[in-house]
Amino acid sequence: MQLLPGKNFGDYGKQIMAATERQKRLLKSTFIDFKQTSEVIRDSLIFEKAKGLYCWDTDGKRYFDAIGGIFAAVLGHRHPRVIEAMKRQMEKMTLAPPLHGIGDITLDLIEKLGEVSPGNLDFVKSFSGGSESIEAAMKFARQYFKQTGQPGKYKFISLYLSYHGGTFAAMSATGSGKRKTKFEPHMAGFLKVVSPIQYRDRFSSWEETNRFCARMFEDVIINEGPETVAGIIIEPICNTAGIVAPTHEYLQILRDTCNRYNVMLIFDEVLTGFAKTGSMFAAQTYGITPDIICSGKGLSSGALPMGAMIAREDMADAFYGAVEDDVQFAHGHTYAGNPLASAVGLAVIEEIIENKLCEKAEKLGSYLEAKLEGLKKYGVIREVRGKGILRGIEFVRDEKTMEPFPRDNKLGTALKRTSLKHGIILRIDPDWFAVAPPLIADEPDIDEMVDLIEKSLREALMITGQT
Ligand SMILES: Cc1ncc(COP(=O)(O)O)c(C=O)c1O
Known part of the structure; x- marks a missing residue:
């Protein structure tokens, strides 16, 4: 399936959140870093509040912030x-x-x-x-x-x-x-x-x-x-x-x-x-x-x-x-x-x-790594990389030959939307994605996070016809 901006993909094509006309107008008066404004208006994500591991948009929808803002909130939001x-x-x-x-x-x-x-x-x-x-x-x-x-x-x-x-x-x-x-x-x-x-x-x-x-x-x-x-x-x-x-x-x-x-x-x-x-x-x-x-x-x-x-x-x-x-x-x-x-x-x-958070990052990081390794069963992951709780997951079109996706990686592009739909914020490139959950997370939080990633990945695979 072709994933072109502005096209409707059924459920996949739904907006992430419903921005008001005023919000859309104001989004045109600024820019979101490295993003095309037409895409931002189509898939607006306007946050209202954040606490700990979560952010909420102005529709009241909750997102698991798996990258702590953008690799910043090591103690979570509003510690x-x-x-x-x-x-x-x-x-x-x-x-x-x-x-x-x-x-x-x-x-x-x-x-x-x-x-x-x-x-x-x-x-x-x-x-x-x-x-x-x-x-x-x-x-x-x-x-x-x-x-x-x-x-x-x-x-x-x-x-x-x-x-x-x-x-x-x-x-x-x-x-x-x-x-x-x-x-x-x-x-x-x-x-x-x-x-x-x-x-x-x-x-x-x-x-x-x-x-x-x-x-x-x-x-x-x-x-x-x-x-x-x-x-x-x-x-x-x-x-x-x-x-x-x-x-x-x-x-x-x-x-x-x-x-x-x-x-x-x-x-x-x-x-x-x-x-x-x-x-x-x-x-x-x-x-x-x-x-x-x-x-x-x-x-x-x-x-x-x-x-x-x-x-x-x-x-x-x-x-x-x-x-x-x-x-x-x-x-x-x-x-x-x-x-x-x-x-x-x-x-x-x-x-x-x-609170010995360096030690915690190492221990929790091993747990996280093992959970992410589990996603290899979908046959599109080449490697889980990184140290501690900073982890990157690289996609590959064929895990046997290690053939990479073409530059317009549709799986990663689809994941950008399915992850938001399932309420999780990731850093997606689109040939790889990264996580670095805040260090207030414990194993059950990592379970919740990886579960959301798995659901999002499964849907992205379905949309792009790779299941
Ligand atoms: C490795 C690295 N260096 C420098 C910067 C720039 O930092 P800032 O955006 O706070 O200016 C960033 C930001 O993402 C970064 O990831």
Whole structure:
């Protein structure tokens, strides 16, 4: 069956929710990220409230939020501890003049983020989101090299299929074509290497693929000239490639390569941070310490726009001098280090530590993985990937030959609608889908979630004539 937008597919063609004429008119006055507005108007999804694992639309329909907003609400929506911390801080101060001083609560957050980060990553600045943290990290690395006698180091190497944010430098580092080609030309000095997932069928094992792909970074550095390369920027587990978890050796090769050529290893942990992978950061899950971690999303459990750059403390020495030296980091934002956001960040980290949510992510993640593996019985799943509760499920047209679906994957497209119809929010690409349930979930919640996924998948298979 052809799945074309606007066509009626019987029950499948029903609207997800009935938007009012006013809502539809207003939807035309804005845009939903990366979506065509005509599709948004046809399949409107207007949320009214959220609590814990669930969101409700303005029709009163309940959805299981299997990705915590968008990999953000690690404690679920409106966690009582987060709400309480916000209320307390709102009574005191919500904006500290950022050009003149800093909130005391922001210093508390800096200390806490330093404590929970690996190695000597103790130099911290919080921002309003992931992209800002990525921008800051790249500017920090460039200025660092200017002030440490290697001013020619300015290039960054990242992965095809990656996503690092919507701002210009973060987009230039991004390797996912559909989110960047419309804005070309990009900034100069951004180079790409293939993701291991793109080469996996050329090698006999995942380990071998990873080894080969990791070594490409060194080839690029040598070809470009090590004196021109400032950093490697990589998600330890790449979401937009389909939740691709590399081998430990892959990240170790990157670490060794960076050490060899004095190149900064920057982990984009905007998505992987804050307990999902079984540790506070995926860097700790893998046992690899980068020079800079960029975080976002989970830091506020989605309650406020927030991110942070966490860098090696000794790098900060290059920015510390007398006033006349003018070596301070030449960077800032109105809402950087915001006191209200800091109170939220602190509450989230304390909740993760006190309730041992990293350990829970690991244990619950194994349970989730086993349940998702059970979906292979439908014959359209190649792999269940990821770590902890961050899992990706890749579709394949034929599980025996591993023949992939064509780019206009109709199964994934159908799943986008059947999942909403059955009341579950997933991240669907459409060649794969991902889940990362909030860590307030327990095994019965995982059962409910996978049950909803199964019902949605079964209906998507039926609609696309694959049963
Ligand atoms: C890995 C990664 N990096 C960076 C970003 C950008 O973060 P933000 O949307 O908060 O600017 C995202 C957002 O989805 C992300 O997933």
